[in-house]
Amino acid sequence: MKSLFTIKSGGAASWAMRLAVAAVLAALMLWVPTRGSDSLIEVCTTAFTLMAAALSLNLLLGYAGQISLGHSAFFGIGTYTTAVMVTRWGWSPFHTLPVAFVLAFVVGVLVSLPALRIKGVYLALVTLALGMVFPQFIKWKKLSWLTGGAKGINDTGFKFTKDNPTYEIFGWNPWGNLRGQNVKPFYFWVGAIIVLVVYLICRGVVKSRVGRSLVAIRDNSTAAAVMGVNLPVTKGIVFGLSAAMCALPGSLSAIRTGTVTADTQLLTVAGSITFLVIMVVGGAGSLWGPIIGAAVYQFIIERTGGWTEPDAIPALFRPFFGWSKTAPGGGLFAIALILLMFVAPLGLVGLWRQHSVRLCRVVPKPAGTTTISVMAAAPAAVDETHTA
Amino acid sequence: MTLLRTRGLTAGYGPVTVLHGLDLEVAEGEIVVILGANGAGKTTTMRAISGTIPRAGSVEFEGHDVHKSAPDAIVRAGIAQVPQGRGTFPELSVEDNLKVGAFVRRDGGGKIGADALRWFEVFPRLAERRSQRAGSLSGGEQQMLAIARALMSRPKLLLCDEPSMGLAPLITQELFQVLERLNKEEGLSVLLVEQNANLAMHMADRVYLLETGRIVASGSAAELSADDSIRKAYLGF
Ligand SMILES: Nc1ncnc2c1ncn2[C@@H]1O[C@H](COP(=O)(O)OP(=O)(O)OP(=O)(O)O)[C@@H](O)[C@H]1O
């Protein structure tokens, strides 16, 4: 395949490209909360929520190869931990995030115990049961003193009062006004930080020796075991970590919306499916996949949100969606999923990897150049004549 | 000194018992070969030693009882396994496969990297393909990778299950030369399962003949091939 540009990995051009991408991202991140409309800020914050959830699922499914249809429950654990602690015990909302993290970690490890013995379809069913039980458990009458039962809990959010500090930079305030008028940028930043934290945790795990052993377990668990990888411990910790990370966006949604109920879509199995589909469309087993998937998903949902009115639909699409009584965003995304499975089973990131070569080829460093110094230190125990 | 000793080793799959009380020994610096027909239980023996299937009876390694140890503890004790059918990790690069082989080591990336380079010298084919996905290697290359990967844990005893499967005769010979050399120069003990009795007998210090989960004969290669009935029935030469 011919490509337009050829650059060397680690060379100046490659760094320039990275810098350019980073600059565009940084500009967007500053532009949206300061200049963007309120609804745009809201949409981005929702997208952050989905990104963090899909990233956490990706660590479990994309890297460790264990499916979960129960991540809505871990999301919900975050939501309800925050809601309960804020309203019943008067905690500051942001102090509940670590508690939610730890609680979801423990529940995740417990769920992983049966998951150690089963895989594939059976694991899907067990975690599906978890996702289905969670809202029922929250609505259980005997627990309504704590969870508010079917009615849910109100006033779970951050309180904006006159006493809150404002963090202005020369009169410019990118976080919004924490004293109560314009708080949407603030949530935007909280969401962005959660995504960053979850991304960094995932990246740290994936690039470490644990990450290699996860892929090894996925590829061939018996062989991984005879290499000394402790399967139960590794699987348990990864399951717990994935669950714990998924609780963070859950907490954020409680803080942001101020009300929680067990029937919120993301707390039901539909939420689990949403995370799963976002992850698959973006690209399972890649760090950027879930982020891109969530952005695309939220974009489509947002764009087609008003398409219940025929007049609101662009003329090109009107014949196809004019009859629809509900917003077709979810359906459109589903069609995108099906199409992608044919052209790029590894999602949008896979599609990019397949076709970006035409645009720009990155030549890896010649093998061996990086390790010469190590070679000098290697014991010369092998004589040259005998190499196979 | 005896490195590995099993007494009455019994193992199987669920309700099926495959091994009926094996007494095996591997001394330090020895190459011991297990021969037997298909389904005799050779692979099962390897799995029982490495702890990947439930087992009964005693397994002693360097005088310590390890029959209750988990697979990772056994690797740490110094037993590495090249599983039958290679079992490389196709989605990981060749280099990362080796790193997973060193999973239990705690002596730092520098020494592990040096060991990797060392196996790259022994298997130059792997060096050329170090950043390639292991799944894209040929069968023989994967077999080399599987052996190099097992050696990355710096084992005292290497369990090798049919390393010659699917290899060209010349490559098989090279592979066995490498094993012999490691055995001579570094005192690596090897417990080897091999279908090619002729080839295996040449390098073996001792041989066990396995039939339906029992040891039917054992002794030095010379002793066994001197016995006409054994030679005709099991060795085929
Ligand atoms: N995972 C398994 N589950 C159930 N039975 C098994 C399993 N693996 C092997 N067996 C049975 O155990 C017996 C011994 O198998 P094993 O793999 O140890 O034979 P082998 O001597 O290695 O044969 P080969 O030379 O073909 O590799 C066979 O009868 C086989 O059917």
Ligand SMILES: [Mg+2]
């Ligand atoms: Mg076998």
